[in-house]
Amino acid sequence: MSIRFLSIVLTLILFLQGCTTQTYEPIERDVPILGVVNLKEHSLSFINHITKQPLAKWGMDEPFTKVQLLPDHDTLLLYGQEMEHISVYKLSSGKKIADWPVTKGVAHIALSHDNNHLLLVNEKNATISIMTLKGKIVDEIHVPPSPFSIVEDVNHKRWIVIHFKGGIISVIDQKTKKVIQTINTFESAVSGLVVTKTNELWVGGHGGGETMQQDVCIYSLNNGQLLEKVRTETMPIQLLQMNDFIYVLSHGTNMLYKIEPVSKKRVRSIEIGANPFAMIKTDQEIVVASYDSSEIIYVDPTALTMKQKIKVGKGPFYLFFRPAEGKR
Numbered sequence: 001m002s003i004r005f006l007s008i009v010l011t012l013i014l015f016l017q018g019c020t021t022q023t024y025e026p027i028e029r030d031v032p033i034l035g036v037v038n039l040k041e042h043s044l045s046f047i048n049h050i051t052k053q054p055l056a057k058w059g060m061d062e063p064f065t066k067v068q069l070l071p072d073h074d075t076l077l078l079y080g081q082e083m084e085h086i087s088v089y090k091l092s093s094g095k096k097i098a099d100w101p102v103t104k105g106v107a108h109i110a111l112s113h114d115n116n117h118l119l120l121v122n123e124k125n126a127t128i129s130i131m132t133l134k135g136k137i138v139d140e141i142h143v144p145p146s147p148f149s150i151v152e153d154v155n156h157k158r159w160i161v162i163h164f165k166g167g168i169i170s171v172i173d174q175k176t177k178k179v180i181q182t183i184n185t186f187e188s189a190v191s192g193l194v195v196t197k198t199n200e201l202w203v204g205g206h207g208g209g210e211t212m213q214q215d216v217c218i219y220s221l222n223n224g225q226l227l228e229k230v231r232t233e234t235m236p237i238q239l240l241q242m243n244d245f246i247y248v249l250s251h252g253t254n255m256l257y258k259i260e261p262v263s264k265k266r267v268r269s270i271e272i273g274a275n276p277f278a279m280i281k282t283d284q285e286i287v288v289a290s291y292d293s294s295e296i297i298y299v300d301p302t303a304l305t306m307k308q309k310i311k312v313g314k315g316p317f318y319l320f321f322r323p324a325e326g327k328r
Helices: 003-020
Strands: 033-038 043-048 054-059 066-069 075-079 085-090 095-101 106-111 117-122 127-132 137-142 147-153 158-163 168-173 178-184 189-195 200-205 215-220 226-231 236-242 245-250 255-259 266-271 276-281 286-290 295-300 305-311 316-322
Touching (some): 117 147, 147 189, 158 189, 189 236, 236 276, 245 276
Antiparallel strands (some): 033 043, 043 054, 117 127, 147 158, 168 178, 215 226, 236 245, 286 295
16 A cells, blocks of 8 residues: 555545534633524624624534524534434534434424423424434424424413414324314414413414415414404514513514504514514514624614614524523
């Protein structure tokens, strides 16, 4: 075996080792951050939540679309429908520490209310998998086709699955891990919000075919009955609750609505961003991801006014927030 051949092999091994041990700029544990998934360039932007200044940007060579932060507030899971694994990173070291194998099709990962398990929604094989925080799947629940997202109804000990196709919502009993009810809804629903104060489920989405969704649909958590529709044109895809109000982001019209949950009255509204795809609440603010303008926008939830715009990577699509160490 020639010295030249051995040299080539050694060089190749060192190159491959370098690829597998890539380290990104570490994110200090005591810094509150706003994290952004930039879909067009497969990157992560990190913003210092206090100073509103960029901390780092990680350029990733994986087709991830969303992330989930674990309860230690240092472990970050990257996933996407075309990935056959979940990529596990430590923010404080900037290093990838594991790949957890999954079946292609994971559209959403949610943390259980007790912070003990992960709920994996697989749109392609129509399952909800229950996974430990170490990456082991301990149970699998079969649901109707095209599950897209999941929320937890803590008071009734149920999981509620929003289906993108078929115009249905599935209700799973947490004890039996069986689907106990299906509720009719509109086509291409994508998100749900459990409103404990009114014992309701609010559902938003795109709408099917040429019919774009113009309303948030509100259902009873007791019996699944459609109670009311709130006009939030067009395509109300994201919902959150903060300070006793419901906020609805409609990306078809670039609108953010503030709604009183009992009266269902729209209190305020504001035009925001360009094709906004996501929003999240922080300790005192709401942040909206503006996909086409590649920026995030901080919003005062009381006055519903824009406070600050920050440029991030191309196509911000998903957000996560990590508070300061002492506020966890």
